[in-house]
Amino acid sequence: MNTARLGHAPTLDIHFGDNLPIIQEFPSASFDLIYIDPPFNTGRTQARTQIKTTRDDNGDREGFKGKRYRTVRVGTKAFTDTFDDFLGFLEPRLEEVFRLLKPNGSFFLHLDYREVHYVKVLLDGIFGRDSFINEIVWAYDYGARSKKKWSAKHDNILWYAKNPNDYTYRYEDIDRIPYMAPGLVTPEKVARGKTPTDTWWHTIVSPNGKEKTGYPTQKPLGVINRLIRVHSNPGDRVLDFFAGSGTIGEAAIKQHRNAVLVDSNEEAMSVMAKRLTFACPTFHNWAPDPADLPEPTLLDTIGA
Numbered sequence: 156m157n158t159a160r161l162g163h164a165p166t167l168d169i170h171f172g173d174n175l176p177i178i179q180e181f182p183s184a185s186f187d188l189i190y191i192d193p194p195f196n197t198g199r200t201q202a203r204t205q206i207k208t209t210r211d212d213n214g215d216r217e218g219f220k221g222k223r224y225r226t227v228r229v230g231t232k233a234f235t236d237t238f239d240d241f242l243g244f245l246e247p248r249l250e251e252v253f254r255l256l257k258p259n260g261s262f263f264l265h266l267d268y269r270e271v272h273y274v275k276v277l278l279d280g281i282f283g284r285d286s287f288i289n290e291i292v293w294a295y296d297y298g299a300r301s302k303k304k305w306s307a308k309h310d311n312i313l314w315y316a317k318n319p320n321d322y323t324y325r326y327e328d329i330d331r332i333p334y335m336a337p338g339l340v341t342p343e344k345v346a347r348g349k350t351p352t353d354t355w356w357h358t359i360v361s362p363n364g365k366e367k368t369g370y371p372t373q374k375p376l377g378v379i380n381r382l383i384r385v386h387s388n389p390g391d392r393v394l395d396f397f398a399g400s401g402t403i404g405e406a407a408i409k410q411h412r413n414a415v416l417v418d419s420n421e422e423a424m425s426v427m428a429k430r431l432t433f434a435c436p437t438f439h440n441w442a443p444d445p446a447d448l449p450e451p452t453l454l455d456t457i458g459a
């Protein structure tokens with residue numbers, strides 16, 4: 156039953172463990188939208204060390220008005236981003252994606268320039284070339300620039316529709332962006348803005364903003380909200396089985412979609428437990444320490 160359409164709160168399920176055996180248990184054709192953001196095979200351990208600074212006249216950092224601060228490491232969140240055989244790892248999971256999608260469901264695969272071409276060929280084999288609808292380029296422009304080549308400042312998101320003639324695309328719900336040359340169009344058009352193309356300019360999660368969870372590779376809500384809003388309907392079921400900090404969960408629940416998240420990293424579970432308390436998640440194969448959790452604020456947050 157489509158509970159969110161009946162006015163009930165959307166449901167959130169969070170599973171702990173290797174995603175393959177978990178998603179193999181889910182019934183066929185049970186999701187409207189599947190998004191995944193697997194580790195990119197960078198060969199590194201993805202880690203983010205969290206620090207806080209405290210006032211200390213002998214500290215290692217200088218701040219406002221010459222005051223000195225001491226840097227204190229409060230912890231490191233990390234997961235391994237190395238697979239000997241990335242495509243061999245991904246392939247059985249992508250076959251599950253095809254099985255799990257409803258007949259009019261869509262799949263979004265978030266990758267970077269190193270892997271996208273290989274995985275595109277793999278997905279064409281699973282979905283059929285006709286099912287490939289778009290390659291969305293998320294361009295972010297942040298951080299240092301190379302002096303030896305063009306700096307790579309984008310990720311790639313491949314969109315496949317199970318049926319290329321029947322999928323969700325809520326055109327009226329697309330957020331509008333400013334014209335680049337407003338002088339060339341009418342004032343009415345300038346006031347309304349234009350729809351984005353397949354290149355989405357959006358900053359990364361701000362290192363010191365409210366959105367940041369501290370989890371490495373956290374994706375910005377601005378990008379993920381747009382995906383959820385345009386490619387699913389209220390009450391739909393959304394799956395992310397490389398969930399990390401739970402960005403898909405937050406975007407889905409706040410837009411009245413039901414979400415199922417999976418991750419094999421305890422750190423990710425702890426981050427999600429805190430971030431998504433407002434949605435009263437059901438945990439599978441894992442339990443949060445109640446002392447770590449903020450008070451649930453479901454009614455305040457849903458529909459905000």
Ligand SMILES: C[S@@+](CC[C@H](N)C(=O)[O-])C[C@H]1O[C@@H](n2cnc3c(N)ncnc32)[C@H](O)[C@@H]1O
Pocket residue numbers: 172173174175192193194195234370371372373374375396397398399400401402403417418419420423
């Ligand atoms: C790139 S991160 C996802 C980040 C997420 N999109 C976000 O916004 O926070 C990839 C995640 O996949 C998880 N992961 C890697 N292998 C996995 C597996 N076999 N089963 C479940 N999760 C896995 C890692 O623990 C990591 O949290």
